[in-house]
Amino acid sequence: MKTLLKLTGIKKSFGAVRALKGVSFELVEGEVHALLGENGAGKSTLIKVITGAHRPDGGAIEVGGEEISELTPAKAQELGIACIYQQPALFPDLSVAENIGLRLEKLGIFKRVGWGDWRQKAEELLARIGAEISPVAEVSSLSMPEQQLVEIACALGSGARIVIMDEPTASLTQKEQHLLFKVVRDLRAQGVGVVYISHRLEEIFALADRVTVLRDGESVGTNPVNGLNESQMIRLMVGRDVETIYPQAEHELGEVLLKVESLSCAASGLEGLNFQIRAGEIFGLAGLVGAGRTELARVLFGITPADGGSISLNRKLLEISSPRQAILHGIAYVPEDRRKHGVILEMAAAENMTMASHSRWFKGGILRKGIETEAGREFVEALGIKLSSLAAPGGSLSGGNQQKLSVARWLATQPKLLILDEPTQGVDVGAKGEIHRIVRDLAKQGMAVLMISSDLPEILGMSDRIGVMRGGKLVEIFEHADAEQVMAAALGSEEVKA
Ligand SMILES: Nc1ncnc2c1ncn2[C@@H]1O[C@H](COP(=O)(O)OP(=O)(O)OP(=O)(O)O)[C@@H](O)[C@H]1O
Ligand SMILES: [Mg+2]
DSSP states (O other): OOOOEEEEEEEEEEEEEEEEEEEEEEEEETEEEEEOOOSSSSSSHHHHTTTSSSEEEEEEEEEEEEEEEEOOOHHHHHHEEEEEEOOOOOOTTTTTTHHHHHHHHTTTTSSSHHHHHOOOHHHHHHHTTTTOOOOHHHHHHHHHHHHHHHHHHHHHHOEEEEEEETTTTTTOOOHHHHHHHHHHHHHTTTOOEEEEOOOOOOHHHHHHHEEEEEEEEEEEEEEEEOOOOHHHHHHHHHHOOOSSSOOOOSOOOOEEEEEEEEEEEEGGEEEEEEEEEEEEOEEEEEEESSSSSHHHHHHHHTOOOOEEEEEEEEEEEEOOOOOHHHHHHHEEEEEIIIIIIIIITBBHHHHHGGGGGHHHHHTTTTOOOHHHHHHHHHHHHTOOOOOOOOSSSSGSSSSHHHHHHHHHHHHTTTOOOEEEEEETTOOOOHHHHHHHHHHHHHTTTEEEEEESSOHHHHHHHHSSSEEEEEEEEEEEEEESHHHHHHHHHHHHHHHHHO
């Protein structure tokens, strides 16, 4: 089989941080090659070397058997390397066809072609990946996953032979995930080499032919996926055995802490929600993207206040018209899109962690720096956050480590009601278990937890009860449920049959 890409001894440092210490990697035609490793292992950095975004400090890059002395982003595109990012980089005000056309024109594939040709080409490319997206639709009207599909269509149209996906499924629903998997398999069948990064091991097993594991900036080996089971894969990645069993509730639940009655918010499409969460209880919230789960979290946290119904905490009726009020009432919210809202990229890691709970670290109006650092160190250790120092800016951390940082911040506030929106998205297996353990411990201490997650095993494994939302309504509350029941409720019966 022909080698598409060969990296040998790639090194890359950022100041004192040695992100890649001599990584070797080979991609052949018609394979899906997974890149696996803990948060901060160097996966994204390696990808950026391959796409020409980072210039390596040492090592050799061969594309199609030819050594490339200086790889720039333009050169990489020219060589047929395409990267599908989690946040697609399309022009929001232009149509799908215009976006695809512009991209291909820039690459010299289209020269002075008219709009009609663009539209036809776009239609063709979208059909090839089975995407039901109109070429005339404005990109801003598409969901994130649909935009990803447009990116893939661009990659396909540009004749890319090497397609890289860095955590592509993080925000996809099950249905969209299936479509993406199909697209990946089609690409493979056409001889394209796919580099696939994900923290979800079940995806690796479903898709990948081979896996290369990075640990601390070093490649620790390449193996066929066939010969590996889950615990062996985890072992390769972390270098030790990791408990993947969900921590069970061993405590009695307390009194009803949160009571929501006929809650509505027209602005966010929520209608007539009724549920309760008891002290010590983890209430899991399942549903498809767009079902209204994040909207509910935002209502409870006062970002988009409710316009009907009531919210009470500890039998006290609450007025929540701003996040500030919510925080004062003892409500904490870890938002979903931490890469956008969660971490202040310029601010030191330690401050990022403690900024929400400053009242705890203030004494007589003076911030007790020592304590802040001390608390910071505790969380860094508990969650295994990888950073060069507590003073390092948030933006220098790897994606998953930024995630842990923002979870840590809210854990530090010791709220009564903790709302977690996709708490372990992009987090590696070791830290995922650690976050689960911490959340369970917090519940045990009497906190009520509302946990939104698209990770079905996580919902099933962590929740004491499961609420399912669909179309802005809470359609079902399960005391016990299996995956099929939750999915059926989330999809609604017609779609299940289809
Ligand atoms: N621009 C940068 N400046 C300083 N340090 C950086 C920069 N980019 C990455 N690093 C560091 O390099 C290391 C590897 O980061 P990288 O983003 O490649 O990890 P990753 O394997 O993609 O992790 P994740 O699973 O969390 O996305 C980390 O220690 C990170 O803090
Ligand atoms: Mg990364």
